[in-house]
Amino acid sequence: MNAVPPTGKTQLRVGRLVKAHGLKGAIKLELYTDDPDGRFVPGATFTLQVPASSPWHGKPLTVRDFRWMNSHPVAFFEGVEDRDAAEELIRAILWIDEDAESAPVEEDAWFDHQLVGLDVVREGSVVGRVARVEHLPAQDLLIVRVGDDEVLVPFVKAIVPEVDIAGGRVVVTPPAGLFEELPEDPADDKRAGTGDDESPDQD
Numbered sequence: 563m564n565a566v567p568p569t570g571k572t573q574l575r576v577g578r579l580v581k582a583h584g585l586k587g588a589i590k591l592e593l594y595t596d597d598p599d600g601r602f603v604p605g606a607t608f609t610l611q612v613p614a615s616s617p618w619h620g621k622p623l624t625v626r627d628f629r630w631m632n633s634h635p636v637a638f639f640e641g642v643e644d645r646d647a648a649e650e651l652i653r654a655i656l657w658i659d660e661d662a663e664s665a666p667v668e669e670d671a672w673f674d675h676q677l678v679g680l681d682v683v684r685e686g687s688v689v690g691r692v693a694r695v696e697h698l699p700a701q702d703l704l705i706v707r708v709g710d711d712e713v714l715v716p717f718v719k720a721i722v723p724e725v726d727i728a729g730g731r732v733v734v735t736p737p738a739g740l741f742e743e744l745p746e747d748p749a750d751d752k753r754a755g756t757g758d759d760e761s762p763d764q765d
Contacts, residue, residue: 573609573657574673576601582648583636589648591635594674594697598635601658602628611655618651672725681731682706682715689741692732704732713741 578592595601606625612618627638642648674695682690682704690708695717702717715721715734724733 573659574675575655576608576658577635577656579651579654579656582645582652583631585645586638587642587644587648588636588638589642589651591637592697593635599628602635602637604628606658608656608658610651611657612651612653616650616654618654623651623654623656672727676727677704677725677732679730680725680727683731683733684736684741688731689734708741715740 576595579589580592581590583590602625604625604627608623610618610621610623624640625637626640629636642651677692677695680692681688682692690706690713693705693707693712696703696705704715704717706713706715715736721736722732722734
């Protein structure tokens, strides 16, 4: 389902269509970009990631209008004139071509493709590798592959203090228990077996 980027280009995921809005073809967006007003200008065209059975499979999608409604991003697209047409696009993911050499202009901001594949380093040792990035309303998550398991690492400065794209790594300072199971506290076992609430039998 992923779009194949053209030669010399990298495709960046910039949004997902999540819900039809109103009766005139508007669609609410889940944003994967820090510059929605710059990405969703009228005339901007996206590659769609949709099932092969979708009537939009293989077709581009072009922005007609973009606006904020009650703090929610909403877009109108060419050829999507009513709610029924909008419903056909729900859950579609929007991709846009970007030069492979380009980088976000914001400080401490990276494209997903720059992070995927980086080694995850903890206290000088590689503990895993970034498999993908999940964008949630509250925060972003780095999904780190550790052996056969995946660890969800909140992508915040306190836990991921350093991202070194050139060095091919991210440094993590995770809380105890994020990458390993915490050992049981012997004191808990001792307290559990004391039977302090029981009194000896009396004749």
